[in-house]
Amino acid sequence: MMSKEDLINRLKAIVSPYAQNKEALNSISEDTDFINDLKINSANLVDVILDVEEEFDIVIANEEMEKMLTVKASMTIIESKLGEK
Amino acid sequence: MNTQEILKALPYSYPFLFVDELSAIDENGATGSYTFNPELEFYKGHFKDNPVTPGVILTETMAQIGLVCLGIHLMGNTDQQSIGHVMLTSTAIDFMKPVFPGEKVTVVSEKVYFRFKKLHCTVSMTNAAGETVCKGTLSGMVTLKLNG
Numbered sequence: 001m002m003s004k005e006d007l008i009n010r011l012k013a014i015v016s017p018y019a020q021n022k023e024a025l026n027s028i029s030e031d032t033d034f035i036n037d038l039k040i041n042s043a044n045l046v047d048v049i050l051d052v053e054e055e056f057d058i059v060i061a062n063e064e065m066e067k068m069l070t071v072k073a074s075m076t077i078i079e080s081k082l083g084e085k
Numbered sequence: 086m087n088t089q090e091i092l093k094a095l096p097y098s099y100p101f102l103f104v105d106e107l108s109a110i111d112e113n114g115a116t117g118s119y120t121f122n123p124e125l126e127f128y129k130g131h132f133k134d135n136p137v138t139p140g141v142i143l144t145e146t147m148a149q150i151g152l153v154c155l156g157i158h159l160m161g162n163t164d165q166q167s168i169g170h171v172m173l174t175s176t177a178i179d180f181m182k183p184v185f186p187g188e189k190v191t192v193v194s195e196k197v198y199f200r201f202k203k204l205h206c207t208v209s210m211t212n213a214a215g216e217t218v219c220k221g222t223l224s225g226m227v228t229l230k231l232n233g
Contacts, residue, residue, distance in 0.1 A: 042174075
């Protein structure tokens with residue numbers, strides 16, 4: 001089982017190329033919102049989700065993608081997908 | 086949706102419609118052509134006394150044929166009541182040859198992926214001699230616009 005900190009760090013690496021607000025990126029936490037805090041646009045949010053799929057070798061469904069707007073929500077979905085393996 | 090229906094669904098008109106014909110379309114890509122009308126206003130200024138089609142217009146032509154027509158086709162398969170609307174979100178294009186007024190170009194696009202409403206394609210444009218004019222990748226977000 002991966003620690004929360006590990007998971008946040010892996011997510012940070014994924015969102016890093018798309019985050020426009022580098023200050024918010026540096027202080028990333030469970031409460032960070034991809035759109036409002038990191039200023040990621042909707043097209044790049046799709047890239048984040050595709051990169052998450054590749055990084056964790058999981059498949060994200062449309063309904064799940066729509067919920068993945070914060071670090072916390074993404075962690076919940078990633079953990080549940082990894083648990084199914 | 087067939088090619089005629091897709092052409093009718095395009096949200097452009099002169100002087101910003103850069104599609105004459107859509108010769109092939111399926112879920113994996115689109116092929117179409119356009120002949121640059123020498124009367125287009127921008128030729129007067131790009132360049133002074135030396136008209137050459139601007140790169141942004143070549144990019145727009147590739148986007149209208151390769152990305153927007155394909156996006157409308159893909160959306161038409163999922164929902165018969167609505168028309169797909171494509172918003173361009175990124176471009177990465179290399180330009181190899183100039184295109185002069187009156188030249189006919191052919192655009193071929195291939196879908197890389199269409200997921201979570203984002204359509205990502207490779208596109209290339211060739212001139213009448215079959216030479217590659219420009220090529221690269223385009224992406225857009227495809228949403229549904231209700232009829233009427």
